[in-house]
Amino acid sequence: MNADGIERALARMAQEVVERARERGGDLAVVGIRRGGVHLAQRLRKQIAAFTGTEPPMGTLDISLYRDDLSELAVAPVVGPTDIRFPVTGKTIVLVDDVLYTGRTVRAALDELVDFGRPRRVLLAVLVDRGGRELPIAADVVGVQLQVPDRDQVEVRLVEGGVKEDEVLVKPRGNT
Amino acid sequence: MIGKHRHLTGLEPLSRDDLLSVMELATSMKEVLRRPIKKVPTLRGKAVVNLFFEASTRTRTSFETAAKILSADAVNWTSSSSSVTKGETLVDTARNIEAMHPDILVIRHPSSGAPQLVADHVSCAVVSAGDGAHEHPTQGLLDLYTLAEHFTGIAGAPAVAAPDFGTLAGKTVAIVGDVSHSRVARSNLHGLTKLGAKVRVCGPPTMIPEGIEAMGAEVHHQLRGAVEGADAVIMLRIQHERIGDPLIPGTREYSKFWGLNEKKAAEWLTPSCAILHPGPINRGVELSPEVADGARSVILDQVENGVAVRMAVLYLLAGGAHEAAEGGARS
Numbered sequence: 001m002n003a004d005g006i007e008r009a010l011a012r013m014a015q016e017v018v019e020r021a022r023e024r025g026g027d028l029a030v031v032g033i034r035r036g037g038v039h040l041a042q043r044l045r046k047q048i049a050a051f052t053g054t055e056p057p058m059g060t061l062d063i064s065l066y067r068d069d070l071s072e073l074a075v076a077p078v079v080g081p082t083d084i085r086f087p088v089t090g091k092t093i094v095l096v097d098d099v100l101y102t103g104r105t106v107r108a109a110l111d112e113l114v115d116f117g118r119p120r121r122v123l124l125a126v127l128v129d130r131g132g133r134e135l136p137i138a139a140d141v142v143g144v145q146l147q148v149p150d151r152d153q154v155e156v157r158l159v160e161g162g163v164k165e166d167e168v169l170v171k172p173r174g175n176t
Numbered sequence: 177m178i179g180k181h182r183h184l185t186g187l188e189p190l191s192r193d194d195l196l197s198v199m200e201l202a203t204s205m206k207e208v209l210r211r212p213i214k215k216v217p218t219l220r221g222k223a224v225v226n227l228f229f230e231a232s233t234r235t236r237t238s239f240e241t242a243a244k245i246l247s248a249d250a251v252n253w254t255s256s257s258s259s260v261t262k263g264e265t266l267v268d269t270a271r272n273i274e275a276m277h278p279d280i281l282v283i284r285h286p287s288s289g290a291p292q293l294v295a296d297h298v299s300c301a302v303v304s305a306g307d308g309a310h311e312h313p314t315q316g317l318l319d320l321y322t323l324a325e326h327f328t329g330i331a332g333a334p335a336v337a338a339p340d341f342g343t344l345a346g347k348t349v350a351i352v353g354d355v356s357h358s359r360v361a362r363s364n365l366h367g368l369t370k371l372g373a374k375v376r377v378c379g380p381p382t383m384i385p386e387g388i389e390a391m392g393a394e395v396h397h398q399l400r401g402a403v404e405g406a407d408a409v410i411m412l413r414i415q416h417e418r419i420g421d422p423l424i425p426g427t428r429e430y431s432k433f434w435g436l437n438e439k440k441a442a443e444w445l446t447p448s449c450a451i452l453h454p455g456p457i458n459r460g461v462e463l464s465p466e467v468a469d470g471a472r473s474v475i476l477d478q479v480e481n482g483v484a485v486r487m488a489v490l491y492l493l494a495g496g497a498h499e500a501a502e503g504g505a506r507s
C-alpha cells in the first residue's frame with residue numbers, strides 16, 4: 001500500500017466513521033493508540049473534519065501500564081504519555097491503531113479508556129487488519145484487510161515518523 | 177530493573193541514564209496520579225511490604241499510595257509493634273517477611289547500609305526509603321524531578337508536561353542545614369552532580385562532613401554566600417535530637433544564622449530561585465512560614481512528584497521477570 005492508497009483508505013474510513021456515529025448520536029472524539037495509531041488518528045481527525053466541518057477532540061493512549069504480559073518480560077517496557085483532556089463520558093470514541101493483530105493492544109486500550117469515563121460508544125478504526133486474533137475483538141472500520149502469516153510483520157511507515165514516503169510493508173519478523 | 181540494578185539502595189551506583197529512565201517514566205505516572213480514577217492494573221498480584229524501622233508519614237504514605245495506584249498490594253509494617261521489640265535481628269525479620277512472597281521490600285532504617293544488608297539476604301527487590309545518614313534515593317529522585325520541572329518552567333502547571341532534565345546541567349543548587357546527618361543531602365549530591373548541576377552545601381562547621389568537597393560540593397558556612405545566585409535552595413530539616421547537643425546551641429541561634437526568612441529571601445535570592453524542603457518542616461527554625469508557603473516554595477510539588485517517582489521505581493523493579501533477566505534469558 002502506498003501513500004495514495006493510505007490517503008484514500010483514510011478518507012473512506014472517515015466517511016464510515018461519520019455515518020456510524022450518526023446512527024446512535026454522541027459527539028465524536030478520536031483517540032490514537034501509541035505509538036502507531038497517533039499520527040493516523042491525527043489524519044483521520046482532519047478527514048472527519050472534511051465531512052462534518054468541525055475537528056473532533058483528540059487524545060492519545062499508551063497502553064503499557066495495561067499490558068497482560070508484564071511478568072513475562074525481562075525488562076519493563078517503556079511507558080509513554082497518555083493524554084486525554086476532554087471528558088470521555090457520553091462521547092462516541094474512535095479508537096485508532098495502525099495494525100490490528102492479536103487484539104491484545106485493543107483489549108488494553110479499552111480497559112484504559114473506560115478508566116477515564118463511560119463513553120456512549122467505542123468504534124475501532126484500523127488501517128490494516130492482518131488477521132491472527134487471540135481475543136474476540138473486531139474492527140468497525142478497516143482500511144485494508146490482509147491475511148499475513150505469523151512469521152511476517154506488518155509495518156505502517158508514515159512521513160510523520162521520519163520516512164520519506166508513506167507505505168505499508170509486509171516483511172519477515174525480526175529485522176527492523 | 178533500573179538499568180542493570182535489581183535494587184534501589186542509593187543514587188550513587190546509578191548512571192545518568194538510569195536516573196533519566198526513572199524520571200522520564202515518572203511523567204507518565206504523574207498523569208495517572210492526576211486522573212479522576214487513579215488506578216491502573218499494572219502490578220496486580222504483586223505485593224509491596226513497607227518495612228519501617230523509623231517514624232515516617234510522607235515517605236510511607238507515598239510508597240503505599242504509589243503501590244495502590246499501580247494495583248499492587250501494600251502491607252505496612254512498623255518496628256514499634258513488631259517482634260523487633262523482642263530482639264529479632266534485621267536479617268531474620270527480612271527473611272521471615274520474604275517467606276510470605278513479597279515482590280518488593282521497601283525499607284527505612286536508622287542504620288546506614290541496612291537496605292543493602294537485606295538486599296544481600298533476600299531474593300525479592302529492595303528499595304531504600306532512607307537509611308541512617310547514607311541515602312534516601314527516592315527523595316533524591318523526586319527533588320531532581322521537581323527541580324527539572326521548575327527549570328523547565330512547568331512547575332504547578334495544570335496539565336502534566338514532561339520536564340526537560342537537560343535543564344539541570346550548569347544550574348547551581350544550594351543545600352543548607354545539617355549535611356552531616358542528612359541522607360537527603362547525600363542522595364541529592366549524587367543525583368545533581370550526575371546531571372551536571374553545581375552543588376553548594378552550607379551549615380555550621382559542625383554539620384558539614386569532612387571530605388564532602390571530594391563528592392563535588394562547594395562548602396559554605398555563611399548562608400548569604402551559599403544562596404546568592406543559586407537557582408534553587410534545598411533547606412534541610414534540623415533534627416530536634418541535635419538541638420542542644422554540642423553541634424548547635426539552640427534553635428534561635430540556628431534560625432538566625434542558617435534559617436531562611438522572607439527578608440533574607442527577598443534580599444539574597446534571585447527572583448526565580450525555588451525553595452525545596454524534604455519535610456517535615458520546623459516552621460520558624462530552618463524556614464519561616466512565609467517562605468515555606470510563599471511563591472518560591474515547591475514543597476508540595478515535591479510531595480506530589482514523590483508519588484510519581486515511587487510509582488516509577490516500583491514499576492521498574494516489580495514489573496519485569498527478574499529470574500529471566502538474571503539468567504541472561506533476555507531475547
